[in-house]
Amino acid sequence: MIKSLYVRLVLTFIGAVLVSIILGFIVTNWIYNDQVAKTFEESMLSSGKTIIESYKKSYPNNLDALIKGMRALPNYSIRLFDSEGTPLHETGARINNVLQVSSDQLRTVLDGAMYRSESRDGFKNVKVGLPFTINGKSYALFLALHAENFVLVLSVLLRTEVLIVLCFGSLLIAISSIFIVRPVKRLTHASRQMTRGDFSIQLHTRSNDEIGQLTRSFNQMAMELGTLDQIRRQFVSDVSHEIQTPLQSILGFTHALKQKKLNEADRLRLLTIIEEESNRLSRLTADLLQLSSLENAQSRLEISTYSLDEQLRNVIILLEPQWSFKRIDIELVTDELFVLADEDKLNQLWTNLIGNAIKFTNEEGKIQIYTNVHHHHIEISIDDSGQGIPEEELSHIFKPFYKVEKSRNSSIPGNGMGLSIVKRIVDMHDGDIRVTSTEGIGTTVKVILPQVRLSIQHGRRM
Structure with missing residues (x-):
């Protein structure tokens, strides 16, 4: 079993070339076989007419010179018959094998009709017969092609060309396969490095394939x-x-x-x-x-229809001991609306976010919660007048255990997991969460939920 991609590429190419050559020969022979035979046939007819004209001009005094010239034609067998069917002249070394003339064929030509081969194996058995008359007497001239030499030369030429194509093609594919396989080998080597825990590897490529x-x-x-x-x-x-x-x-x-x-x-x-x-x-x-x-990939949302504004009010009431102890002014401005979502998970989301706002808002501060309903989504914003978050730390606040201003962790309880849980819940709802903050002024957390609105009534305020 061949395991090397490089060897398989080379062998596949050579096999494809060989099959293509064989199919090419078959298709080419099928398409052009008759066409080549007809070309030879027309050439023989033209040569036969030339011979007849020369024969008429040489008759009867210079026939020996004409026959001698006809015998010099190496690729043809020629037979000339008189009106009685008697052979007058014959040329060609292989007449008995190549130029066999039946009585029916001879009679057809002597009666004044031109003869063409009715069946032929490619252009190996191409034969024509031409009638002519001299002094009122009928004659028949038959020509046959000696294709063996032509076929031999052509086959040697084609075999040589195929061998050259195969050699150069194999050499070129062997070289090009190196460049094809090289990036795969680099990927394999890099994958082995990754299995050992090295994730710093980066492969360079300019290819767009x-x-x-x-x-x-x-x-x-x-x-x-x-x-x-x-x-x-x-x-x-x-x-x-x-x-x-x-x-x-x-x-x-x-x-x-x-x-x-x-x-x-x-x-x-x-x-x-x-x-x-x-x-x-x-x-x-x-x-x-x-x-x-x-x-966990197995975690699923339990989607149901429920009142979002009522849920926000319940969370605020649940956290009343915390914000009333710090004398925080908390305000909820929302429409009465229903959403399709996981009620338990969103309840935890609001508990974490509003709890964070209370935790980081100073005494007698202010928190405002309001909703905006758009065509395709709902925005829930939580504004607080707390300490704020440094701009350089905003991109890290959703990481597990991350705490802003670590030096003050002892004074503010928490383990830094709340916002990680919030981010995951928002992602599970295909939503988005955005945080903007200014140190010393406060923080705004905006949750965007692409949920279906079922019912809206305006003017509800807490």
Whole structure:
């Protein structure tokens, strides 16, 4: 079994050339066989007429010189008959094999009709007969073609040409196949490097054919796999860090409780910290499981029709302890509208986004939530007067465990998973999320959902 693409390309080309040559001979012979025979036949008729004119002019005194000249024609057999059917003159070394004249053929010509071969094997058996008269007597001249020499020369010429074409063609395909196979070998080598974890490889190509497109697709794949590998490594590092920090706190305070004699107030304080760190671990585990569930290809949306404005009001009411404690002025401006979406997942999306707005808005700040209904989509905007996000960090906020202003993480609870979950939920709904922010002024988060509107009533405000 041939495993080399290079060898298969060369053998395929040689096989294709051989088959093409054979088919070409067959088709060419089928198309031009009769045409070539007719060409020879017309040439023989013309030669026969010339011989007859010469014979008439030479009759009867110079016939010997004419016959001698006729015998010098190497490619023809010639037979001349009188009116009684008696052969007068014969030329050609192979008359008995080539120029056989039947009595019917002879009688046809002597009666004044021209004879042409009724059946012929290509142009090997081309034969013609021409009538003429001298002094009132009828004569018949028959000519046959000696095609053996012509066929031999032609076959040698064609075989030589085929051999030359095959040799040069094989040489050229052997050389060109090197250039065809080379990028495939480079792709194979690069793929092996990728299996060893090297995603930095990039192959250069200037070709726009299928191999060039495959190479560019490979480069894109390598780049994306490298990014995914980097994200995976960073994710593992972040998860380890996020888990290790509360675990160390729990372990340290547990040792303090076991080894130190503490009064009731200090003991309760340490137990409260242990409880908080345990809750933090629990929330982190729940967020990781949820993000993993959303990323799972088996995850499906449970689409239903429900009231979006009512859902937003319920989320605000659910988060009332948080925004009322900070005396935040929160406002909802929306139409009464229904959408087709996954109610549970969008409920979590609004809880995360509005919760973030409350978390990063200072006391006595303001949050405004409003909806805009367009022909093909719905926009839900959440504005807050909070701290804002530096412009250079906006492109990173949807990454898992990413936190803006890491130095203040201790003062603001959270594990940096909320916006990653939000982004995934929006993507599952084929929507879009956009964040604009100015430090010290506030942040606007706009969620765009391409959902079908079923019912709208204006003027609802909370």
